[in-house]
Amino acid sequence: MPMRWLSISAAIASISVVGIAIGLGMPLLSIILETRGYSASMIGLNTAIAGIASITAAPLATPLAVRFGVVWTMLGMILLGALAFMGFYFAPAFWMWFPLRVLLHVALTVLFILSEFWISTSAPPHRRGLVLGIYATVLSLGFAAGPWLFSQMGSGGFMPFGTVFVLVMIAAIPVLAAWRESPNIVPEGGSSGFIRYIWIVPTATAAVLVFGAVETGGFALFPVFGNRIGYSEGDAALLLTMIGLGNVFMQIPLGMISDRVSDRRYLLLICAVVGFAGMILLPHIQANWYVMAGLLFLWGGVVAALYTIGLAHLGSRLSGHELANANAAFVLCYGFGMILGPQAIGIGMDVFGTSGFAWTLGAFFAAYIILAGSRLVLGGRS
Secondary structure, X not given: OOOOXXXXXXXXXXXXXXXXXXXXXXXXXXXXXXXXXXXXXXXXXXXXXHHHHHHHHXXXXXXXXXXXXXXXXXXXXXXXXXXXXXXXXXXXXXXXXXXXXXXXXXXXXXXXXXXXXXXXXXXXXXXXXXXXXXXHHHHHHHHHHHHHHHHHHOOOOOHXXXXXXXXXXXOHHHHHHOHHHOOOOOOOOOOOOHHXXXXXXXXXXXXXXXXXXXXXXXXXHHHHHHHHOOOOHHHHHHHHHHHHHHHHHHHHXXXXXXXXXXXXXXXXXXXXXXXXXXXXXXXXXXXXXXXXXXXXXXXXXXXXXXXXXXXXXXXXXXXXXXXXXXXXXXXXXXXXXXXXHHHHHHHHHHHHOOHHHHHHHHHHHHHHHHHHHHHHHHOOXX
């Protein structure tokens, strides 16, 4: 199978532009609500709707793509997402932000599922890890560019909303440019639904659930953890930046390594072991900022590969309609992780103090190690 660079570039460019918009839009909405006097809990409640919307939207992606085609579904979601975001600027009442948040994240979820399906079907099996590593890297850069744009424009006036609208609409250009090469999803008779793919490829879907929990919960509560162990807001933010840099610099090399491994589950298991080991070490080195920064750089890059390599493993096991459904199950599990992680880590810190942060994250990795290890020992293929 030849490398279909036009399709790959279109899907990566489209979703990465959306990533910039998300990186700009999410802090923008939170700051606006804070300036309007809403409590942190209410802001958090409105933000948490994103995870619920992702879970709700995941089953819609494949049926929509079957009925309207991948390209037209993606274009429809780009338009819906752009209009929903503009709605925040014109919505006078806080309650209106809840349905708008649902519409926005339904659109984004379907876009991510179909983009990742398009990328997986366009990459030859022996280069899939490399391609998905490029995807993860470019997407990470997009997420990083969004906050920088926000810092330049601020939260006042129409400018940031207009910028997000334009960026999201720009994402339609590469999709249109490659519409002739978009994959077709042929309806599958007698399908029992996409949920079953959670159990068909449990090593991949469990990996993304753990990553969703660790990424969302860890990023949300790391500033609290950093403050409680004596770091300033600036120093804690820089440590988070080190995690993000590890993600950016390590996805392509790890993706290339995964292409040379006959069974990517071994690599997923290694990533989880590194994640677990990092959390075991964290309480012992947290007093030294520089050592902690180095650890988090390596830890962040390897742990993020749970998503990249899990997606590559998915593509190596399934194709066509099955892969589209499995991508939906993959994103669904990420959504569950988004909801589970912050709650579990928050409870862990309330019960065990600052040590509860690392212990809870370590527990997620330990559970995955048991699952992945048992699949390998028992001889399952997925």
